[in-house]
Amino acid sequence: DAGVTQSPTHLIKTRGQQVTLRCSPKSGHDTVSWYQQALGQGPQFIFQYYEEEERQRGNFPDRFSGHQFPNYSSELNVNALLLGDSALYLCASSLGGQTNRYTFGSGTRLTVV
């Protein structure tokens, strides 16, 4: 039973570029949440997707956008990258409306230079 899969594992981008991160949820899960974790900090909520719609959003600028596909997989897009966007991006999946227990992926390490 595959857990949450994220790709790529590492990524280096230049300021001003755009990046797309991908997430496949755990089998049977239909809800995907994205978190940003800066070095030495706890994860910060970016947004959550359920039934292909953004259901909730954290305090992140519009440069951060996402999408959920019919197979429940999800993408996180970040435009006009800033140095401060360097972080570990974590995807978490869960089941249904209650989003009771989250399963996290191993993350994508994004470095902006």
Place this chain on the structure above:
Amino acid sequence: KQEVTQIPAALSVPEGENLVLNCSFTDSAIYNLQWFRQDPGKGLTSLLLIQSSQREQTSGRLNASLDKSSGRSTLYIAASQPGDSATYLCAVKGPGTASKLTFGTGTRLQVTL
């Protein structure tokens, strides 16, 4: 706005010691509280989940308690081992189906031989 604090930020103990990690949160209107383990540069592994109506949960050498009214949770690790070395994060989920997880900044634990 929910805020989660973890004390201490770092802890070093010799192998075999019992230890307690602390987590406090400002808004007692939570749905559940989860403790996670994170190894360096890796994703999150869920250790214990306590529903708001529960007082504690146990898994092996781990025991987590929750006092919702006072906004506190503790993670007790018995007979610590070097393999327990990691960062431990607590996260609270607010009420509502779409509610996000709010994380603390974690406690970095090192268990020495």
